[in-house]
Amino acid sequence: MRKKMGLCGAVLALGWAGVAQADEAGGATLAEKFGAREGIEAMSLSPDGSHVAMIVPMVRGQRVLIADLVAGGAPKGIFAVEGYNKTGNAISRLRRCQWSTDTRLVCSIYVQTFAGGILNGFTRLAAMDSDGGNAKILSAQENGRDLYVANYGGRVIDWTGDKPGEVLMTRQFVPQATINTRLAKSDEGLGVESIHTVTLQRHTVEAAKRNAADYISDGLGRVRVMGLMKEIPGGYSSGVIDYFYRKADGDVWRDLGRLDQSDGNLATGFDPQAVDPALDVVYGFEAQGNGRTALVRIKLDDTAMRETVLSRDDVDVDSLVTIGRQHRVVGASFATERRQVEFFDPELRKLGAALQRALPGNPSISFVDASADEKRLLLFAGSDVDPGMFYLYDKTAHKLEQILASRPDLAGLTLSPMRPVRYLAADGTEIPAYLTLPAAGTGKDLPAIVMPHGGPASRDEWGFDWLVQYFASRGYAVLQPNYRGSAGYGADWYQKNGFQSWRAAIGDIDDAGRWLVSQGIAAPGKLAVFGWSYGGYAALQSVATEPGLFKAIVAVAPVTDLDRLRADANGYTNGVLVDRFIGHGEHVESGSPARHAASIAAPVLLFHGDVDANVGVSQSRLMAETLREAGKGVDYTEFAGLDHYLEDSQARAVMLAKSDAFIRKALGLAP
Numbered sequence: 001m002r003k004k005m006g007l008c009g010a011v012l013a014l015g016w017a018g019v020a021q022a023d024e025a026g027g028a029t030l031a032e033k034f035g036a037r038e039g040i041e042a043m044s045l046s047p048d049g050s051h052v053a054m055i056v057p058m059v060r061g062q063r064v065l066i067a068d069l070v071a072g073g074a075p076k077g078i079f080a081v082e083g084y085n086k087t088g089n090a091i092s093r094l095r096r097c098q099w100s101t102d103t104r105l106v107c108s109i110y111v112q113t114f115a116g117g118i119l120n121g122f123t124r125l126a127a128m129d130s131d132g133g134n135a136k137i138l139s140a141q142e143n144g145r146d147l148y149v150a151n152y153g154g155r156v157i158d159w160t161g162d163k164p165g166e167v168l169m170t171r172q173f174v175p176q177a178t179i180n181t182r183l184a185k186s187d188e189g190l191g192v193e194s195i196h197t198v199t200l201q202r203h204t205v206e207a208a209k210r211n212a213a214d215y216i217s218d219g220l221g222r223v224r225v226m227g228l229m230k231e232i233p234g235g236y237s238s239g240v241i242d243y244f245y246r247k248a249d250g251d252v253w254r255d256l257g258r259l260d261q262s263d264g265n266l267a268t269g270f271d272p273q274a275v276d277p278a279l280d281v282v283y284g285f286e287a288q289g290n291g292r293t294a295l296v297r298i299k300l301d302d303t304a305m306r307e308t309v310l311s312r313d314d315v316d317v318d319s320l321v322t323i324g325r326q327h328r329v330v331g332a333s334f335a336t337e338r339r340q341v342e343f344f345d346p347e348l349r350k351l352g353a354a355l356q357r358a359l360p361g362n363p364s365i366s367f368v369d370a371s372a373d374e375k376r377l378l379l380f381a382g383s384d385v386d387p388g389m390f391y392l393y394d395k396t397a398h399k400l401e402q403i404l405a406s407r408p409d410l411a412g413l414t415l416s417p418m419r420p421v422r423y424l425a426a427d428g429t430e431i432p433a434y435l436t437l438p439a440a441g442t443g444k445d446l447p448a449i450v451m452p453h454g455g456p457a458s459r460d461e462w463g464f465d466w467l468v469q470y471f472a473s474r475g476y477a478v479l480q481p482n483y484r485g486s487a488g489y490g491a492d493w494y495q496k497n498g499f500q501s502w503r504a505a506i507g508d509i510d511d512a513g514r515w516l517v518s519q520g521i522a523a524p525g526k527l528a529v530f531g532w533s534y535g536g537y538a539a540l541q542s543v544a545t546e547p548g549l550f551k552a553i554v555a556v557a558p559v560t561d562l563d564r565l566r567a568d569a570n571g572y573t574n575g576v577l578v579d580r581f582i583g584h585g586e587h588v589e590s591g592s593p594a595r596h597a598a599s600i601a602a603p604v605l606l607f608h609g610d611v612d613a614n615v616g617v618s619q620s621r622l623m624a625e626t627l628r629e630a631g632k633g634v635d636y637t638e639f640a641g642l643d644h645y646l647e648d649s650q651a652r653a654v655m656l657a658k659s660d661a662f663i664r665k666a667l668g669l670a671p
Helices: 010-018 030-035 346-358 466-473 502-518 534-544 562-568 575-582 586-590 593-599 618-629 649-667
Strands: 042-045 051-057 062-068 076-081 090-101 104-115 118-129 156-158 166-173 189-196 202-209 212-217 223-231 237-245 254-260 271-276 281-287 293-299 306-310 317-323 328-335 339-343 364-370 376-383 386-394 399-405 418-424 430-436 446-450 477-481 522-532 552-556 604-609 634-639
Touching: 030 466, 030 649, 042 090, 042 364, 042 376, 051 090, 062 090, 076 090, 156 212, 166 202, 189 212, 202 212, 202 223, 212 237, 212 271, 223 271, 237 575, 254 271, 271 317, 271 328, 281 317, 293 317, 306 328, 317 364, 328 346, 339 346, 346 364, 346 376, 418 502, 430 466, 430 502, 446 502, 446 649, 466 477, 466 522, 466 649, 477 502, 502 522, 502 534, 502 586, 522 534, 522 649, 534 552, 534 593, 552 649, 562 575, 562 586, 562 618, 593 618, 604 618, 604 649, 618 634, 634 649
Parallel strands: 446 477, 446 522, 522 552, 552 604, 604 634
Antiparallel strands: 042 051, 051 062, 062 076, 090 104, 104 118, 156 166, 166 189, 189 202, 212 223, 223 237, 237 254, 271 281, 281 293, 293 306, 317 328, 328 339, 364 376, 376 386, 386 399, 418 430, 430 477
């Protein structure tokens, strides 16, 4: 198989040079190389398998490119968003672009506006021809009589309509004022429409329901599952969704189950994900008696028979693997030391194993998209030391071809292997983690960084990480602990979440630093902590259990005061859930680092985007202010027009370079 690998035409490969961000000869620093955004942010395959659509970065913005996999040639730009609009005080992001026909695309656009101190997010779907022409908004257009503006622009839940180009799409119906008209509409809530992506002809498939929260189709044009949100006063989300199903030949909705996330933490009950029309089942996730999440399927007939498809005693089964335009369920995945896929489809199981053996470095492989007949497969392969490559596999020709690299800026650089380790916490609990050492050297007596992940309802996994690889390239050992409070290891490990159970989470993070020293990996006095989002919170809060352990603290977009985080959610639909997630009690005071700035002995470096909708910029501003008032060393960089993820190559390069210089100075290292 390896001998059959090749480029999809040399012209296509050469054409990419004009798309990737320029790397001035000998002038790009490591920070610029690692900080550069992914060269390919998303990719999809046309139904006939002849073209791919790609979302690629521009300076502060993004473009959609179309590449012809048959004729070759340079990819052609057809559409762009500018990113930050300073005049309009808004940011725009392309989230995905998929094909409705061989010549028509549907793109999801997220727009965030900032006015009067309020951040508002909007989604809209747009359709356009593959040459960029005939662009139209698919989302329902606003009417002057609408009583409010719909933030949610809907999503495509089924790409197989009655006619080519038709899709099923959710719609947020908005009631209209009745004054001086007999034509006002009273429909309100989430419904489903069939829409032709060229003509925009639309008709209602599922009438709006005020408390509807979810619809799932069978991939054949029929809605089979519906979720209704339990209502609470004030318009807030309750976190409780009652699901219903209908039989293949019926219209009556029947009880399927309840999903309950009312405390803002781990969900209980059945969480449906996809319908398999051939088996007449719905797949979903559900916590088992051992506290681990398993994949379950339920028959959509009179029996409603329930079957556990895949479960584990050590970790959660947390991801469904689907393929093609009908999102055919072909497997499920879970992460132990490395993410693994259990394929239900025998052909894909065999193919995935063969491709993994054929490609260098035993990479992880994921199937990204497929042609309508599933004879051409778009896949992505990458590893800890390989940022990844997109490939096209032709089943008929048994041929695997490279398309494009995910991060061309890192070509030629030697990356550092990430290996799973376990260390003991103070109470004897074994904590899973990932250790990355510089590619050269003995791996001993190094400056070291503990890097807690964000979330906290998340976890680190084996694979390429641009932050980790940058610091390893600069000579640091990096340890990523999956501390208690992380997701993926069941309810007992998650505890009450990383805020309410901050002592366990932060204790594990501090124990990670102590372990690095005890193993001789970190030189005494050469420890730093770096975190983003909750990880930034953890970096700042680490002083609560071990004030002198870390000699430098870097926090990107951190939570610094829990009551302020609660207040920031007021007025949004998730306000009640955020309140319950944070909880009330002593931990709010003791677990808010901005209230304990005087106890922070190490210098602090802060970064934040000023239009962050996840963690308000006021959190970092407050932390910087309290540190200065306490006479502590703090350096704060605020990026205008950037959100929580700092999706800008220049800003990321600045963040990396400043962090490295800051840590080196604090640890007494040479520049």
